Amino acid sequence: MTELLAEAVDLRLGYGNQVAVAASRFTIPHRAVTAIIGPNGSGKSTVLNALGGVLEPLAGRLTVLGGSPRVRPPKVSYVMQSLAFPAGTPITVREAVGMGLYPKLGWFGRPSADDRARVERAMERLGVTDLADRHLDELSGGQRQRVYVAQGMTQDHEALLLDEPLTGLDITSARVIDQIIHTERERGHAVVLTTHDLDEARAADWVVLMAGRCVAAGPPAEVLTREHLADAYGLGSLHAHAPEPDVLDDPHKPDAPGHDHSRHQHPH
Numbered sequence: 001m002t003e004l005l006a007e008a009v010d011l012r013l014g015y016g017n018q019v020a021v022a023a024s025r026f027t028i029p030h031r032a033v034t035a036i037i038g039p040n041g042s043g044k045s046t047v048l049n050a051l052g053g054v055l056e057p058l059a060g061r062l063t064v065l066g067g068s069p070r071v072r073p074p075k076v077s078y079v080m081q082s083l084a085f086p087a088g089t090p091i092t093v094r095e096a097v098g099m100g101l102y103p104k105l106g107w108f109g110r111p112s113a114d115d116r117a118r119v120e121r122a123m124e125r126l127g128v129t130d131l132a133d134r135h136l137d138e139l140s141g142g143q144r145q146r147v148y149v150a151q152g153m154t155q156d157h158e159a160l161l162l163d164e165p166l167t168g169l170d171i172t173s174a175r176v177i178d179q180i181i182h183t184e185r186e187r188g189h190a191v192v193l194t195t196h197d198l199d200e201a202r203a204a205d206w207v208v209l210m211a212g213r214c215v216a217a218g219p220p221a222e223v224l225t226r227e228h229l230a231d232a233y234g235l236g237s238l239h240a241h242a243p244e245p246d247v248l249d250d251p252h253k254p255d256a257p258g259h260d261h262s263r264h265q266h267p268h
């Protein structure tokens with residue numbers, strides 16, 4: 001049996017008494033890259049929050065690495081760039097990356113030489129060493145995103161949760177973070193990321209397709225089908241998320257629709 005990072009059973013997640021996600025069952029494998037994809041408001045970040053132990057389920061069961069994520073397993077590193085630091089926080093890049101040590105040290109623990117080396121290594125891996133003494137406020141969005149991922153890397157972890165890590169990045173920054181994601185997997189870690197990019201989801205080992213519920217979870221080829229995407233995104237937006245044009249146009253490809261040209265019409 002595949003080793004699991006997470007398992008959800010009859011899970012309900014939400015805010016106050018508003019249910020945002022109701023999912024009967026889905027799993028996320030360990031030591032693999034999982035992409036959570038779905039339309040705006042479909043519950044991707046909500047699921048990540050629950051996996052990261054930031055949000056308690058309203059009902060049902062969610063286990064991460066065999067336990068409750070609320071008893072924050074220190075082995076799960078959650079990078080929440082959107083919430084991490086309010087604008088104007090007077091903090092340097094090195095300090096921000098060093099905050100990845102807090103789950104281990106607590107707020108008042110003193111970092112050892114090893115801990116400090118870990119911070120430097122994470123900054124090197126993300127290519128932000130030159131920015132170490134700069135204030136976060138002085139960075140571009142892409143540079144800041146690298147800093148957040150470096151913070152996640154600093155934490156001793158088996159699983160890395162990343163909220164839209166590649167969104168809005170230039171090719172260089174995206175490549176750096178993409179490389180990190182794949183190195184993490186090679187090290188036997190799990191990476192769970194949220195995305196709006198179908199290609200990013202196709203490149204993952206496992207996909208969870210959300211629409212306020214789990215539409216499907218499994219390998220990309222089984223999840224990112226026309227039917228599932230139509231279910232999640234609605235028929236009206238299907239053409240925007242359909243396979244690449246060359247797949248649509250080449251009748252020899254297994255996924256091609258043959259002579260069915262109806263898919264080229266834009267439904268209104």
Ligand SMILES: Nc1ncnc2c1ncn2[C@@H]1O[C@H](COP(=O)(O)OP(=O)(O)OP(=O)(O)O)[C@@H](O)[C@H]1O
Nearest residue numbers: 015018020038039040041042043044045046047194
């Ligand atoms: N802090 C909150 N308080 C109340 N409702 C929330 C909160 N965060 C999210 N929601 C609601 O929960 C639902 C799911 O939101 P969530 O942020 O998980 O979606 P998402 O798929 O990540 O969206 P996006 O693609 O826009 O980032 C939405 O209806 C949203 O309005």
